[in-house]
Amino acid sequence: MAMTISFHGAARTVTGSCLEVEVGGRRILLDCGLFQGTRSIEALNHEPLAFDPATIDAVVLSHAHIDHCGLLPKLAAQGYAGPIWCTPETVDLLEYMLADAGRIQEYEAERRNRRRDRAGDDPFEPLYTEADAMTAWRLARPVMLDEWFAPADGIRTRLWNAGHILGAASIxxxxxxVRIMYSADIGPDNKAFLPQPQGGAGFDHIICEATYGDRARTRVSMEQRRELLVAEIDETLGRGGNLVIPAFALERTQELLLDIATLSSQERIGPAMVxxxxxLANRATGVFRKYVRGLQDTAGRDVFAHPSIHYVQDASESMRLNSLSGAIIIAASGMCEAGRIRHHLLHNLPRRESTILFVGFQAGGSLGRVIQEGAKRVRISGQDVxxxxxxxxxxSYSAHADQSELIDWMRDRGPISGSLFLDHGEEQAALELGRLATAEHLAPSVIIPEIGERYELQAGTPAKRIATGRPDLRRVMARDWQNDYADLASSLKQRLGRIGDPDARREAIAAMQRVLDSYAEAKP
Structure with missing residues (x-):
């Protein structure tokens, strides 16, 4: 009897993690995540599921990040009522992560429907609601690390510490x-709160993430990382500006708070308003407090209650921050695609004295990546900024292992007798990691799968592809036309202004209109 795996997401991209494992007619999902990034990538969330929810016996969830769990409400809304197995910490975090995702879906649908440029269009429907999210959360079932369990007949599973975020596991x-290991997201060395990633050895096949597969970070200790943060704080506050940090609500925010509280207590930074x-980050911090006695680097103390840290709750209080200078503002989302960070960017991007500090991975096409790559103007909620x-x-705040750490993790899981799959990475990152893994002879075959591909797995032999992927998705995995449109729209007035003759400007506008009309009238 063989095993098959199908890649429904996070193949040649870093979001939408979802693997389907089938053995003898029994099917389980490993993760069920949301696609995030450009509008074209987000549109994948609204496509029909690639499988019938009624045929899925169980879900085994690696951790509570939305790119791994954010489609569970859609799954539940379409009739799935089986268990969602995960660690106890993930169960607790999932309640808040999914509820917040549901509220965001409802809010974003309402916001888009209010936009003037959508007048007359069909209403935009939310992907799912907060009620759907809570239905999914109630399916969560806790299981401890290193404990074998049977999610379906003929399949057994256990979770290993992944060293990524609180509760995160490899599966x-x-x-x-057949024996396989799905890495999910692997944490780096010197990670706050958590021990080093763990796992077994001697697998037939491994599915490993490749987020940072094409880059090596400078090795820094936690103390050195804090020195880097001190420099950014001192320089920005010295200019009288705000230090605005887009941060993932889960883990990245808590690591920043640990460092800020430590630096403040040691009087290495002046009194700052944080x-x-x-x-969501505030609720997630409450879960960290619940498990604080088991976290490294806290000595069992509640470092999140430091007097310099203020937790903002309601929207009116959030808006009042716009009048501040000399503050540290940590806000979600980490890639600037939604949430309160957007209005802080609206007010701080134009200010020369402020700093936007990125401390996490920015997916291709996301607003965070566009800013990080040096855009001079961006569009936020329809405004030119x-x-x-x-x-x-x-x-060094990244929760993902870099290239050498990924190679070390794969080597420790060896020998691999069949195939090594590299997913959860943009194409260039996965290809570069694949070249290195091949040179290191980590597996008889190295595969960079595409969304939609299915493979037959047998013990001790390379995987066999039995279904091809979706080549139509290749062009939307990074930038799409809406990124190009935002670049054009944000710079159009300025570029027209460089045309000195007003009549020539009108001619340029008319020429652009003719070009657009010619494409609209052209046959497909």
Missing amino acids: EVEGGG FVDSP AVRAQVRSID
């Missing part, structure tokens, strides 16, 4: 005489 699966402007603020990055 080992046995069935049909605002955590994310209700000049980028005058300092744009900085500290990549």
Whole structure:
């Protein structure tokens, strides 16, 4: 008997993680995540599921990040009522992560429907609601690390510490005489709160993430990382500006708070107003407090209650932050695609004295990536915004292993007798990691799967592809036409202004209109 795996997401992209494992007619999902990034990538969330929810026996969830769990409400809304197995910490975090995702879906649908440029269009429907999210959360079932359990007949599974975020796990699966390991997201060395990633060895096949497969970070200790943060705080506040940090509500925010509280207590930074402007981050911090005795680097103390840290709750208080200078503002979302960070960017991007500090991965096509790559102007919620603020990055806060750490993790899981699959990585990152893994002879075959591909897995032999992927998705995995449109729209007035003759400007506008009309009238 063989095992098959199908890639429904996070193949040649970094979001939408979802693997389907089938053994003897029994099917389980490993993760069920939301696609995030450009409008074209987000549109994948609204496509029909690639499988019938009624045929899925169980879901095994690696962790509570939305790109791994954010389609569970859609799954539940379409009739799935089976268990969602995960660690106890993930169960607790999932309640808040999914509820927030549901509210965002409802809010974004309402916001888009109010936009003047959508007047007359069909109403935009939310992907799912907060009620759907809570239906999904009630299906969550806790299971401890290193504990074997059977999510379906003929399949057994256990979870290993992934060292990524609180509760995160890699997933080992046995069935049909085949043994595989799904890394999910692997944490780096010197990660706050958590021990090093763990796992077994001697697998037939491994599915490993490749988020940072094409880059190596400078090795820094936690103390060195704090020195980098001190420099950004001192420089920005010395200019009288705000330090605005787009941060994922889960784990990244708590790591920043740990460092800020430590630096403040050691009087290595002056008295600063620190605002955590994310209700979700505030709730997630409450879960960290619940498990604080088991976290590294806290000595069992509640570092999140430091007097310099203020937790913002309601929207009116959030808006009042716009009048501040000399503050540290931590807000979600981490890639600037939604949430309160957007109005802080609206008010701080044009300010030369402010700094936008990125501390996490920015997916291709996301607003965060566009700003990080040096855009001079961006569009936020339909508004044209000049980028005058300092744009900085500290990549040592990343919760993902870099290239060498991924190679070490794969080597520790060896020998691999069949195939090594590299997913959850943009194409260039996965290809580069694949070249290195091949040179290191980590597996008899190295595969960079595409969304839609299905493989037959047997013990001790390379995987066999039995269904092809979707080549139509290749062109939307990074930038799409809406990124190009935003670039054009944000710079159009300025570029027209460089044409000195007003009549020539009108001619240029008329020429652009003719070009657009010619494409609209052209046959497909």
